[in-house]
Amino acid sequence: MRQCRICGIPETVDGVELDESGVCRACRRQIRHIPSRKELREKVRKALENSEKVLVAVSGGLDSLAALGLALRICDEVVALTVDTGALHPEAWRRIILARRMSGIEWEIIGDQKPFLKLFEERLTRAESPCGPCSRMITRRYERRARELGVDAIVTGHELPHGTSPVVPKDPPVIRAMCGMTENERREIVEEEFGLTVDKISGYTSNCIVLPFALKLFYMKYGYSFEAPRLAAMVRYGYISREDMEQIMTPPTLSDLKELLRECEEWIPESLKQMLQKVINKISNSDLGRENGD
Numbered sequence: 001m002r003q004c005r006i007c008g009i010p011e012t013v014d015g016v017e018l019d020e021s022g023v024c025r026a027c028r029r030q031i032r033h034i035p036s037r038k039e040l041r042e043k044v045r046k047a048l049e050n051s052e053k054v055l056v057a058v059s060g061g062l063d064s065l066a067a068l069g070l071a072l073r074i075c076d077e078v079v080a081l082t083v084d085t086g087a088l089h090p091e092a093w094r095r096i097i098l099a100r101r102m103s104g105i106e107w108e109i110i111g112d113q114k115p116f117l118k119l120f121e122e123r124l125t126r127a128e129s130p131c132g133p134c135s136r137m138i139t140r141r142y143e144r145r146a147r148e149l150g151v152d153a154i155v156t157g158h159e160l161p162h163g164t165s166p167v168v169p170k171d172p173p174v175i176r177a178m179c180g181m182t183e184n185e186r187r188e189i190v191e192e193e194f195g196l197t198v199d200k201i202s203g204y205t206s207n208c209i210v211l212p213f214a215l216k217l218f219y220m221k222y223g224y225s226f227e228a229p230r231l232a233a234m235v236r237y238g239y240i241s242r243e244d245m246e247q248i249m250t251p252p253t254l255s256d257l258k259e260l261l262r263e264c265e266e267w268i269p270e271s272l273k274q275m276l277q278k279v280i281n282k283i284s285n286s287d288l289g290r291e292n293g294d
């Protein structure tokens with residue numbers, strides 16, 4: 001299988017074409033316009049300094065906690081918001097509780113799991129990625145709340161796509177606070193602000209329990225990870241290494257998924273538990289599922 005020699009995206013990913021020199025179209029187009037890390041971090045800092053009151057969207061993962069820590073250092077008034085999709089890993093909840101206690105800030109939890117659970121069921125049944133629609137649903141919720149609270153900006157733990165600016169011109173504007181920030185810098189902020197160490201996790205955004213299940217089903221259907229384009233962009237912009245990318249693109253094994261469900265089943269909604277058990281059964285009964293690393 002050929003991969004782009006810059007970002008590592010496999011040729012098998014839908015829509016990817018490599019030229020004779022082995023470079024994908026996105027790399028060819030974007031590689032000359034990548035702003036420096038320092039430049040991006042300056043822009044984030046300025047945007048935060050110009051915002052008195054902000055709403056930070058926190059999922060309990062490394063990136064959003066670091067975004068919260070950064071906002072706490074710079075902004076006068078910070079409100080945190082967590083959207084409870086029903087699929088947050090218990091470890092993410094533990095970090096949310098500890099960070100809430102350490103910071104003493106106002107922390108809102110929006111808990112309407114139903115539409116999310118419906119989405120997960122529908123996507124898992126078709127072996128398609130739930131991430132796009134799920135993150136749009138989350139975004140709608142914190143944007144609505146931000147307008148109600150009248151904050152100057154929304155802060156997220158995202159870094160991409162940042163183009164040339166980490167601030168998305170919306171109402172209110174969205175500051176992608178992790179632009180230009182390395183993983184170690186994120187870890188440092190989270191440790192300093194909340195006394196929390198976040199382990200390096202496989203799957204990268206594995207504070208969502210549904211993601212690894214969806215990745216596995218998609219991989220069995222298409223032979224590549226639906227995270228590949230996002231991860232390739234992370235490599236292109238220098239946020240992660242090619243080795244990390246390869247590791248994250250490797251689908252979880254059947255025993256990984258069984259283990260994950262075991263550790264979470266007491267904490268998640270019953271309907272989600274049944275949904276994920278069904279996925280495990282489906283994979284166990286398929287040769288392809290068992291072949292992929294089991």
Ligand SMILES: [Zn+2]
Pocket residue numbers: 004005006007008009023024025026027028232
């Ligand atoms: Zn590329």
